[in-house]
Amino acid sequence: MMAKMTIKDMARLAGVSVSTVSLVLSNHGYVSAKTRRRVERIIAKHNYHPRQSARNLVSGRTGNMGFIISDIHLSGTEFFYSRVLLGAELEARKKDYYLLVTTVGDTFQPPQDAPRFLKGGDVDGVIIAGSVPEELVSYIHPLNIPYVLVDYKHPSIDSNLVQIENHDGACQAVEHLLRHGYRRIAFVGGSCRHASIRERFRGYQSALHQAGLSEVAQDDSLHFLVPEETTALIGARGINTLLDRAVQFDAVVCANDTTALGCLNALQERGLDVPGDMAVIGFDDIRYATETKPLLTTVHVPKLELGVQAVRLLFECLENPGGGLYHRSIGTELMVRESTSRVLAETGAAV
Amino acid sequence: MMAKMTIKDMARLAGVSVSTVSLVLSNHGYVSAKTRRRVERIIAKHNYHPRQSARNLVSGRTGNMGFIISDIHLSGTEFFYSRVLLGAELEARKKDYYLLVTTVGDTFQPPQDAPRFLKGGDVDGVIIAGSVPEELVSYIHPLNIPYVLVDYKHPSIDSNLVQIENHDGACQAVEHLLRHGYRRIAFVGGSCRHASIRERFRGYQSALHQAGLSEVAQDDSLHFLVPEETTALIGARGINTLLDRAVQFDAVVCANDTTALGCLNALQERGLDVPGDMAVIGFDDIRYATETKPLLTTVHVPKLELGVQAVRLLFECLENPGGGLYHRSIGTELMVRESTSRVLAETGAAV
DNA sequence: CTTTTATATCGAAGCGTTTCGATACCCTGT
DNA sequence: ACAGGGTATCGAAACGCTTCGATATAAAAG
Known part of the structure; x- marks a missing residue:
């Protein structure tokens, strides 16, 4: 169909500069009500959406969080972790984050088997749901990337935890x-x-x-x-x-x-x-x-709640880097x- | 820990230009064996990985595919679609693609409920697993983005299909x-x-x-x-x-x-x-x-196979734009x- | 009536890549 | 000895966006 619209097109069409459009988008600096309206109309009319990769490039964040689950848990035993995933997705969505889902087998050879998003730095944080090979945690821990474990705990490494009571x-x-x-x-x-x-x-x-x-x-x-x-x-x-x-x-x-x-x-x-x-x-x-x-x-x-809390906790880590470890307990009924x-x-x- | 390494750092460290490093990475043009070795050593030594967002920005693709599943199917009924997801992830991984997983409820109001990655153009293609609201398909279809339906079919819209026999x-x-x-x-x-x-x-x-x-x-x-x-x-x-x-x-x-x-x-x-x-x-x-x-x-x-084939089919669509619709039938046993x-x-x- | 201060807009730099010429070299064949 | 082609390397532009000053105007303060 029509070529991809960019912020430049919006600026041209609205008769303003690129920066102004950006300001409207981000709701940051000063923009007059009149200009804001005009820009917003143009944006709506052309159904423009900023390209995430461009934003990421400048912001340095990725807007993604990794979700790692053992393949057994995902599809082998019960619905438990699927619901955790669902809860996490719903919460991540609120903050406009995407979940990159990947699975690990029951053996884990550090570099090869590591999820790509870890190597590539394509996520801002990681959620690990259920039990996974210990080596995975040992691998992630020193990576200096925030991660939280849900319903699992490494025997010796202390991590951010969301646990069931x-x-x-x-x-x-x-x-x-x-x-x-x-x-x-x-x-x-x-x-x-x-x-x-x-x-x-x-x-x-x-x-x-x-x-x-x-x-x-x-x-x-x-x-x-x-x-x-x-x-x-x-x-x-x-x-x-x-x-x-x-x-x-x-x-x-x-x-x-x-x-x-x-x-x-x-x-x-x-x-x-x-x-x-x-x-x-x-x-x-x-x-x-x-x-x-x-x-x-x-x-x-409350399985959904486990996912929700995991995401929340991860965000706290992101907003508060170097802020120590968090533990969260989820009650049962x-x-x-x-x-x-x-x-x-x-x-x-x-x- | 140490600041993020960029391709520039690699170039400097290896004593070559940025473009040469890029050539090594992509295996495209001419690079002498000697230079290649040197660059590769530096890259390995510093564990450098290109930032995906930068690549995406220039390439125009996103490296992501969307995976949409109804929340009921993901966690409410059975393991069926979890396994489809698993198969899709494994296959996508081979091509270095990430799966952006999201769920839809059983009602769907076109703009609000639409997965963000569709609006933002953050995926190169979409897989829809299981039955979803018809409106979702009607919404995606005209978007001009390749999509494939797995074990589902819109009553009137013809789509790329992976079906069970x-x-x-x-x-x-x-x-x-x-x-x-x-x-x-x-x-x-x-x-x-x-x-x-x-x-x-x-x-x-x-x-x-x-x-x-x-x-x-x-x-x-x-x-x-x-x-x-x-x-x-x-x-x-x-x-x-x-x-x-x-x-x-x-x-x-x-x-x-x-x-x-x-x-x-x-x-x-x-x-x-x-x-x-x-x-x-x-x-x-x-x-x-x-x-x-x-x-x-x-x-x-073969649930895994459904996921695998869906991803393969999607890639065919990507490599062969405007190439008509594909239908794939998966046999049972x-x-x-x-x-x-x-x-x-x-x-x-x-x- | 000048000096601040708040408001509004813009140009340009920069984020980390890829890729398109440009340049320079070393062979071959004539 | 010289055109021509394969090989090797590089500089710079471009991708789409955010953000940092800079500039300009209007309102408030002295």
């Missing part, structure tokens, strides 16, 4: 079960190398301690923890393992919802009723939690649904 | 069921406004026709189709509706795996055995298909697992 969430879960009369509470989960999962397990333990049930908290025959990525299969295997051990338990806290789904299936298959014979509680509140039978009681994690309502069910029956 | 896939599914002796085959699905789902339904019908079972293909009491987005709940509702109609059927083809999961759950709850009493077959081959009990037989859709293996099960029992 996993400990507290797991406590809520256990306390809920205790309130409903469950006492022998098991824990099932995969991915125990992930800090979040470990925190959940600790939260589970400390809530039991608090309640004077230390023998349950300590009883490893009630705990199924494996290093593999969490899948429904892991959950099923966990439940079956515990049941085959012939230990007594009447409830199970799962490391996340995916695991819980596996538990639900396995229990159903073995003819056990949930929540009649056994309560099941998840963590994350992914969508399937509301599509199971029975509906899954779980600890809701217990969603009571059907998989734990033994008491409610009984009450219901009594009515 | 839905019709064929559904035929494969039905033929598989027929081979295994199933005859009264139902169809359950949501989102029937989506072209892909409709094609699957048509494929289902035409395979039945081929087999001389037109009365099944035409019998609407065997078909459950609703306009809502597909969820497991829809699948459960579908199965229950059909069963409550008291029509005879021994197999069900689902519009996608999510629906199939709902069917599986509902059937189990009603005490029906799969595949003993009823075969269930899905479409898409999402990860949960391999985590159900029984494992779900389904039509595999039947994954026979447990939910349809009545014959195999019988055989197994007989052994």
